[in-house]
Amino acid sequence: MRKPIAGNPSFPTPRLLLGAALIALTASASSQTPNPPDWQTAAGGKLRFDVASVRQSAPNAPYAGNVDLEGSDYFVRYHGGLVTTDGSLISYIAFAYKIQDASNYPLLQAQLPKWAETEQLYVEARPEGTPTKDQIRLMMQSLLADRFKLAIHTETRQLPMYALMLDKPGKPGPQLLPHPDDGLCTKMPDKSPPPARNAPPAPWCALIVFTDNPQLPHMRMMDFTMEQIAGGLETVGVAAGGLDRIPILDRTGLTGKFDINLEFQRQPKPGQPPTPESEPAEPGPSFVEALKTQAGLKLVKQIGPVDVYIIDHVEPPSEN
Numbered sequence: 355m356r357k358p359i360a361g362n363p364s365f366p367t368p369r370l371l372l373g374a375a376l377i378a379l380t381a382s383a384s385s386q387t388p389n390p391p392d393w394q395t396a397a398g399g400k401l402r403f404d405v406a407s408v409r410q411s412a413p414n415a416p417y418a419g420n421v422d423l424e425g426s427d428y429f430v431r432y433h434g435g436l437v438t439t440d441g442s443l444i445s446y447i448a449f450a451y452k453i454q455d456a457s458n459y460p461l462l463q464a465q466l467p468k469w470a471e472t473e474q475l476y477v478e479a480r481p482e483g484t485p486t487k488d489q490i491r492l493m494m495q496s497l498l499a500d501r502f503k504l505a506i507h508t509e510t511r512q513l514p515m516y517a518l519m520l521d522k523p524g525k526p527g528p529q530l531l532p533h534p535d536d537g538l539c540t541k542m543p544d545k546s547p548p549p550a551r552n553a554p555p556a557p558w559c560a561l562i563v564f565t566d567n568p569q570l571p572h573m574r575m576m577d578f579t580m581e582q583i584a585g586g587l588e589t590v591g592v593a594a595g596g597l598d599r600i601p602i603l604d605r606t607g608l609t610g611k612f613d614i615n616l617e618f619q620r621q622p623k624p625g626q627p628p629t630p631e632s633e634p635a636e637p638g639p640s641f642v643e644a645l646k647t648q649a650g651l652k653l654v655k656q657i658g659p660v661d662v663y664i665i666d667h668v669e670p671p672s673e674n
Contacts, residue, residue: 397488406479423449434484443470450494454585465665505666516653517605527650533611595641596621618644
C-alpha cells in the first residue's frame with residue numbers, strides 16, 4: 355500500500371551505491387500506514403526555507419557544504435544561519451527523507467533520469483532561526499517538491515531482509531553501549547588536529563571505517579539509534595562483510611542512542627573467491643562473528659515487510 359510522506363501534499367497516498375538488483379524484488383504489499391515517520395512529526399511536519407538557490411557544482415570543485423547529506427542527527431560545521439549543501443540528487447532525496455536503508459539506493463537510482471546520474475548540485479538556503487538537522491530535512495523536502503517537482507511515496511513490500519536481533523535477549527555485547535550524555539555530537543570543533551600515527555580518528559558521531567590493515571577494518575558509530583545502526587551495518591556489511599545486498603532492519607527492541615565498535619576481517623563479496631592478497635597476517639572474526647561476540651547482535655535472514663521508495667515524478671530544477 356502507498357504510505358504518504360510529509361512534504362509532498364499533492365500525493366495523499368504515500369559514500370555507497372549498491373547496484374539495481376532490488377528492482378526485481380516485488381511482492382504483495384502490507385497494510386496501509388497513513389501516518390508520517392515519528393521524526394517528521396517531531397520536527398514540525400512541513401517546513402520551508404525562507405529563500406533558496408540551486409545550481410550545478412563546478413566540475414572537480416571541493417566539497418562546499420556545511421550540512422552533510424547523511425543520516426545521522428549531528429552537525430560538524432553548521433552553527434546556524436545559511437545552509438549550504440553539495441551532492442547528487444539521490445543524496446538530497448536520501449537526506450531529505452532520512453532513508454536509513456541503503457538497499458533503497460539502487461531502486462531510487464534506477465528511477466532517476468539520465469541528467470541526475472552524474473550532475474552535482476549546490477544548494478544555498480536560508481532558514482528561519484537555527485533549525486535542527488531533521489528540520490532542515492523537512493525544508494529540503496519542500497525545496498525538492500518546489501524546484502524539482504519531486505513526488506515520492508513509499509510502498510511496503512514483503513522482501514528478503516536481515517532482522518537485526520540481540521543474540522541473548524536483553525544483553526547487548528561489550529562493544530554496544532548507550533551513548534553517554536556528554537554533548538559530544540553538538541560540540542564538535544570546526545577543525546581537529548591531525549591524529550597521531552596509528553591513533554583512531556577523532557570521536558565524531560558518524561559512521562567511520564578506519565584501519566592500518568585494509569583486511570582488518572574497524573567500524574565505529576556513535577550516538578546512533580538502533581535503526582541508524584542497522585543502516586550502517588547494511589552499508590559496511592555489503593561492502594566489506596560478505597553480506598547479501600538486502601535490507602537490515604532493527605528488531606532488537608532497544609531504544610535510545612548507542613555507540614558501537616566492530617573489528618572484523620574483510621570478507622569477499624558473495625560469489626567472489628578469496629585471493630592470497632585478501633588474507634591478513636593475523637586473521638580476525640568475520641563480520642557476522644564480530645557482530646555476535648563484540649556487540650551481542652545477530653542477523654536472521656527472513657522474508658518481511660520492507661519500505662521501498664517510489665519516485666512518481668521529478669524534473670530538472672527550475673530557475674532561481
